[in-house]
Amino acid sequence: MGGEREREAQGGGPRALETGFDFRQYIEHHGLKRSEGTVLRYLSEAYKALAQTVPEDHRTEAVRDLEEWLGETVRQVDSSPIDEWEKLRNPEEEPTVSDDSAGLDRPDVTHNARAFRIMVRNEVFRWVQLLSRRRLDDHEALAEVPTVDDTRRTVDDVTAAIAPYWEEHSMLPTDSYARGGAFFVLDDSSGIGTARWPVVQTIADPEGHHEWVIEGQVDVEASREAGRAVVRLGAIRRL
Known part of the structure; x- marks a missing residue:
């Protein structure tokens, strides 16, 4: 190597x-x-x-x-x-073996709530990073993320959704402050028996308006099967 x-x-x-x-x-x-x-x-x-x-x-x-x-x-x-x-x-x-792991060839990734939350947070913040660089290949990567309604999103869809943000701001921060817990909300209160968990990532714009969000849904069953956080992309929008 x-x-x-x-x-x-x-x-x-x-x-x-x-x-x-x-x-x-x-x-x-x-x-x-x-x-x-x-x-x-x-x-x-x-x-x-x-x-x-x-x-x-x-x-x-x-x-x-x-x-x-x-x-x-x-x-x-x-x-x-x-x-x-x-x-x-x-x-x-x-x-200890979770009952929810039955039929899986690995531990149930949702069983460790703290670690799974971090995985979800990582995936959602990856979307922020992809948007921040304003590159076509990054928009392509985001367009390939499964959507909340199973419709196909195109590169043009991603570009059009974030375009108004760039009309208002000169940069899209991805530093430790932007990654902070205050800008990430995961509603897992319904438990792992629920098919989807809503998640919202607020963009920490440099002016501090915090009016732009990326919405998604954690696909719990797909996550268990894949052994990682599977998060479906919803809207990229201004509140």
């Missing part, structure tokens, strides 16, 4: 979280198919390091989020490295 690919593999956890990629998207985007095992190993080691070495008084919400996300991301690809490690740490503890 070349030096650049080695760095991409080692940086898989933080970079995937920052960019909104899930494991498969990260592998594909960086051309790491032949290094998939290496990336998974680094993610596993990062999870173990967070779980075992970070003192309790340093375990911020951000650290806990990263730990949960890393653990669940690894489990959805291959749970054995973490399962074996946790069994060694807690030999008397019996592994």
